[in-house]
Amino acid sequence: MTSFAEQVYRICKQVPQGKVASYKQIAEALGTKAYQAVGQALNKNPYREVPCHRIINAKGELHGFAQGLKKKQRLLEAEGIQIVQGKVDLKKFGMHWKSQS
DNA sequence: CGGTTGACCAAGT
DNA sequence: GACTTGGCCAACC
Numbered sequence: 001m002t003s004f005a006e007q008v009y010r011i012c013k014q015v016p017q018g019k020v021a022s023y024k025q026i027a028e029a030l031g032t033k034a035y036q037a038v039g040q041a042l043n044k045n046p047y048r049e050v051p052c053h054r055i056i057n058a059k060g061e062l063h064g065f066a067q068g069l070k071k072k073q074r075l076l077e078a079e080g081i082q083i084v085q086g087k088v089d090l091k092k093f094g095m096h097w098k099s100q101s
Numbered sequence: 102c103g104g105t106t107g108a109c110c111a112a113g114t
Numbered sequence: 115g116a117c118t119t120g121g122c123c124a125a126c127c
Contacts, residue, residue: 004124023109034123039108064108
């Protein structure tokens with residue numbers, strides 16, 4: 001399967017623990033601009049191995065989460081990420097994606 | 102195949 | 115600084 005969603009899941013799994021990536025970065029990593037398509041794919045995310053909770057919007061906000069933002073926030077904090085008002089410090093946890101694969 | 106939607110983003114008002 | 119508009123792309127109807 002090489003569908004768009006599969007690619008998205010692949011990237012999500014590549015995100016290291018304690019870091020967060022934006023939908024935009026995921027799309028960019030795939031060489032596309034379907035930010036929204038990325039979000040939809042994650043929303044449907046049938047793979048529990050995919051840490052979709054590490055994926056947030058460009059502003060560092062947790063935005064929506066199928067399991068509930070509370071759960072997501074708890075998970076992120078468990079990964080070592082500090083959440084402030086439902087937001088993450090991109091300065092500290094925002095991924096750079098320079099040339100990761 | 103056309104139209105709508107969406108866990109988005111950037112720019113303009 | 116909050117709201118609106120346009121754009122972008124894949125999935126669904």
